[in-house]
Amino acid sequence: WVSVLSDAWNPSPLPETQSMAVCLLFMMVLLAKEAQLVDEPDSPLLSLLGQTSSLSWHLVDLVSYQSVLGYFSSHYPPSVVLANDCSSELIVKLLKVSAGLSAHADGRKHVDIVPKCQAFTHQMVQFLSALEQTGKITFPALEREISKLLDDIIIFNPPDMDSQTRHMALSSFFVEVLMMMNNAAVPTAEFLAVSIRTWIGQRVHGLIVLPLLTAACQSLASVRHMAEITEACIMAYFKESSLDQNLGWGPVLVSLQVPQLTARDFLEECLALGSCLTLYVYLLQCLNSEQTVKNDMKMLLVVSGWLEQVYPSSAQEEAKLFLWWHQILQLSLIQLEQNDSVLTESVIRILLMLQSRQSLMAEERLSSGILGAIGLGRRSPLSNRxxxxxxxxxxxxLVQVPAEDQIRLKPSSELHLAPKAQQVLTALESMTLSKQYVEYQDQILHALQFIRHPGHCLQNGKSFLALLVNRLYPEVHYLDNIR
Incomplete structure (x- = not known):
C-alpha cells in the first residue's frame, strides 16, 4: 500500500491517488471491526493498521472523512475509544492520523484539516459521553481519555498555519471537549472540571493555553466551571517555564471573552472563587474599552468593591491581590489629578479602605467569627512574606493618607507622622526582631527606609509596591507588569 500510494507524495498527485487513499481508509475502518480478520495470527490487517502513520492521509477530503466517521460511529461500540485491544487502539489512531491530528513530521498540507480534526474530536467525545451516560466508564478511565484527547489537541500545529488561525482551530477542538461537561451528570461534570484544571496545571503553559481560555468562555454552561478554568488557564500562561511572558497580558486580554449574557453571574462566581486574575483581565478590558476619567472612576469603585469581598484562600492565591492594589493606586492618582474635591474625597475613602484591608490580611490570625473577635481565630492561611x-x-x-481629609501628593523636606502612623511603623519595625520574620529582615528595613523618606509621597505608591513585589515575589511572573 505504501508503494501504491507513493504518488501521493508528488507535488500534484493524480485524482486516482486521492480516491485510492479514501478507499483504503474506508476499507480499513470497514474491516477492522471483523474479529476473524484482526484476531488471526500475524494478521495482515493489523500489520496494515500498524503502518497508519506512514500512509498519505493528507489527501482525504472532509466529505469522505465524515462518511468514514459516520460509518465508524454507527458500526463500532463507544468502548472502542478505551482501546482495550490492539485493533481498537489502531483504528482510533487511524482516524486521528487521517484527520491530521498528529505531529506533522512530513510537512504535508492536509486537505480540510481543521474541520476533520474537529469532527474526530467530536466523535471521541460523543463516544465518551455515551459511555458516561450508561455507566460504562470509570472516572480514572475518563480522566485518562480526556487527557489523551487534550494532549492530542495541543500538538496540532500544521506547518502552513498562522498563529491566529491555529488559535481559532485549537479553540474549536477544546470546545468539543469542554461541551462534555455541559451534558454529563453533575458528579461527572465536577470530576471533569477538576481533571481538566489538573491537566492545565501539569501539561500547558504560555501561548498554547490561550485557545483553551477562549473555548472555556464560549462553551461552558456553568459559570463556576468557566471561572475555575479561566483562572487555571491564566495561571498556566504565566508559568515559570514559559518563554512567552515578555508578551505580557496582551494575548490574555484578547483571548478572554466574558459572555455578555452571563457576565454578572460570571463575575460574581469569580469573586466567590477568588479568581482574581480573571477579574483583573476583565478590569483591564473595561479600562481599555473606554479610556475616560469617568470610566476610570467607575472601575476604581468596582475593583475596590471586589477587594472588600475577597480574602485569599491560600498562600498560592495571595500574590494576585497585588495586581488589584496596583490598579487602585494607579486609578486613584488619575482621579486625584483632576483636582476635584468630591473625587478626592472618594479616593481618600478608597485608599483608607485599601489600607484597612491590607492591615486585616496582614494579621496572623483570622478575625472573623466569635473566636476571631477575641483574638483566638484560626491561623491565617497567608504566608509570612x-x-x-x-x-x-x-x-x-497610612503615612500618605493620615486622615479622611488629608493626603500627601507632594514630597516634602521632612515627614510629620500622625500617632497612628508612628505606631504602625513601630509595629513594622518590631517584625525584624521576630524569629518568624527573620528571613525578611532586609526587606522590612528597606520598606521602612522607603516609607520614612520625606521625598516619597502617594505618587511613589506604585514604585513601593514594585519594590515589595521584586524583593518578596521574584518568581511570580503574572506580577511582571507591575515590577
Whole structure:
C-alpha cells in the first residue's frame, strides 16, 4: 500500500491517488471491526493498521472523512475509544492520523484539516459521553481519555498555519471537549472540571493555553466551571517555564471573552472563587474599552468593591491581590489629578479602605467569627512574606493618607507622622526582631527606609509596591507588569 500510494507524495498527485487513499481508509475502518480478520495470527490487517502513520492521509477530503466517521460511529461500540485491544487502539489512531491530528513530521498540507480534526474530536467525545451516560466508564478511565484527547489537541500545529488561525482551530477542538461537561451528570461534570484544571496545571503553559481560555468562555454552561478554568488557564500562561511572558497580558486580554449574557453571574462566581486574575483581565478590558476619567472612576469603585469581598484562600492565591492594589493606586492618582474635591474625597475613602484591608490580611490570625473577635481565630492561611508586603503597604498608605481629609501628593523636606502612623511603623519595625520574620529582615528595613523618606509621597505608591513585589515575589511572573 505504501508503494501504491507513493504518488501521493508528488507535488500534484493524480485524482486516482486521492480516491485510492479514501478507499483504503474506508476499507480499513470497514474491516477492522471483523474479529476473524484482526484476531488471526500475524494478521495482515493489523500489520496494515500498524503502518497508519506512514500512509498519505493528507489527501482525504472532509466529505469522505465524515462518511468514514459516520460509518465508524454507527458500526463500532463507544468502548472502542478505551482501546482495550490492539485493533481498537489502531483504528482510533487511524482516524486521528487521517484527520491530521498528529505531529506533522512530513510537512504535508492536509486537505480540510481543521474541520476533520474537529469532527474526530467530536466523535471521541460523543463516544465518551455515551459511555458516561450508561455507566460504562470509570472516572480514572475518563480522566485518562480526556487527557489523551487534550494532549492530542495541543500538538496540532500544521506547518502552513498562522498563529491566529491555529488559535481559532485549537479553540474549536477544546470546545468539543469542554461541551462534555455541559451534558454529563453533575458528579461527572465536577470530576471533569477538576481533571481538566489538573491537566492545565501539569501539561500547558504560555501561548498554547490561550485557545483553551477562549473555548472555556464560549462553551461552558456553568459559570463556576468557566471561572475555575479561566483562572487555571491564566495561571498556566504565566508559568515559570514559559518563554512567552515578555508578551505580557496582551494575548490574555484578547483571548478572554466574558459572555455578555452571563457576565454578572460570571463575575460574581469569580469573586466567590477568588479568581482574581480573571477579574483583573476583565478590569483591564473595561479600562481599555473606554479610556475616560469617568470610566476610570467607575472601575476604581468596582475593583475596590471586589477587594472588600475577597480574602485569599491560600498562600498560592495571595500574590494576585497585588495586581488589584496596583490598579487602585494607579486609578486613584488619575482621579486625584483632576483636582476635584468630591473625587478626592472618594479616593481618600478608597485608599483608607485599601489600607484597612491590607492591615486585616496582614494579621496572623483570622478575625472573623466569635473566636476571631477575641483574638483566638484560626491561623491565617497567608504566608509570612505576604504579611510583610501587606503591613508595609498599609504603613505606607497610612503615612500618605493620615486622615479622611488629608493626603500627601507632594514630597516634602521632612515627614510629620500622625500617632497612628508612628505606631504602625513601630509595629513594622518590631517584625525584624521576630524569629518568624527573620528571613525578611532586609526587606522590612528597606520598606521602612522607603516609607520614612520625606521625598516619597502617594505618587511613589506604585514604585513601593514594585519594590515589595521584586524583593518578596521574584518568581511570580503574572506580577511582571507591575515590577
Amino acid at each position: 505576604f504579611r510583610v508586603a501587606a503591613r508595609s503597604m498599609a504603613a505606607f498608605l
